[in-house]
Amino acid sequence: MIKVGKKAPDFEAPAYHQGKFTSVKLSDHLGKWVLLCFYPGDFTFV
Amino acid sequence: MSVDSVFVHKMWNDHELSKMVKGGVPFPMLSDGGGKVGTVFGIYDEDAGVETRGRFIIDPDGVVQGYEVLTPPVGRNVSETMRQVQAFQLVRESKGSQATPAGWRPGKQTLKPGPDLVGKVWETWKTSEAFE
Numbered sequence: 511m512i513k514v515g516k517k518a519p520d521f522e523a524p525a526y527h528q529g530k531f532t533s534v535k536l537s538d539h540l541g542k543w544v545l546l547c548f549y550p551g552d553f554t555f556v
Numbered sequence: 557m558s559v560d561s562v563f564v565h566k567m568w569n570d571h572e573l574s575k576m577v578k579g580g581v582p583f584p585m586l587s588d589g590g591g592k593v594g595t596v597f598g599i600y601d602e603d604a605g606v607e608t609r610g611r612f613i614i615d616p617d618g619v620v621q622g623y624e625v626l627t628p629p630v631g632r633n634v635s636e637t638m639r640q641v642q643a644f645q646l647v648r649e650s651k652g653s654q655a656t657p658a659g660w661r662p663g664k665q666t667l668k669p670g671p672d673l674v675g676k677v678w679e680t681w682k683t684s685e686a687f688e
Contacts, residue, residue: 512598518612518620521593523557525584526565534584537618543641544614548588548599548607550628552560552568556609 518546557586557593558607599625613641615648658686 512518522535536544560568565585574580586593591607594600599610609626621644626632643656646666654666657677665680667673 512612512620512623514620514622516620517618518614519596520618521596523586523588523593524562525586526562526569527584528580528582531562531566532584534586536614539614540618541616543616543645544612545637545641546557546597546610546612546614547632548557548594548597548610550604550606550608551558552564553572554628556629556631 557588559588559591559594559605561589562587611637613637613644615644657681659688660685661688664688 518536520535520537522533525532525534527534536546558565562585565587569580569585588594588607591600591602591605594607594610595602597610597612599608600606601608606628609624609628609630609632611624611632612620613622615621622640624632624637639661642662643660646656646662647654650666653668655669657665657667660666664685667677667681
């Protein structure tokens with residue numbers, strides 16, 4: 511369970527970014543602010 | 557991040573989102589097949605097989621500073637998210653010596669928590685500011 515003030519669990523996931531397939535690991539972004547957004551699905555309306 | 561594959565992400569970006577945002581989506585579109593990451597973050601809907609609208613603010617130490625979760629039909633307010641990030645950044649830069657009251661926006665006054673402020677917030681901060 512996520513709690514504010516506690517560490518976010520690390521993960522690595524495949525990604526599409528600026529025309530390329532890549533991989534994103536949360537802990538590679540230590541030192542920066544991260545906004546992690548989930549959404550129901552591509553081509554959905556909202 | 558959604559349960560869609562990177563291939564579907566590419567099609568959505570290239571054929572629709574790039575028509576809304578010049579140059580396409582500027583940030584990585586992550587794929588979470590099976591909702592594994594969403595499950596760990598507590599926002600995966602197992603019945604529907606999709607992620608709900610979870611949004612997490614993670615600071616440079618990897619600590620979750622805030623989150624919001626909405627059901628699918630209601631969209632987020634990105635300005636409010638950015639306001640929160642700016643507030644957390646200000647607090648962090650002040651090493652916790654300042655706090656941002658309700659309704660705070662960049663440029664508005666912050667509060668300096670301490671013995672002198674106890675019982676005196678009413679002198680410097682008005683409730684109407686919470687709605688600004």
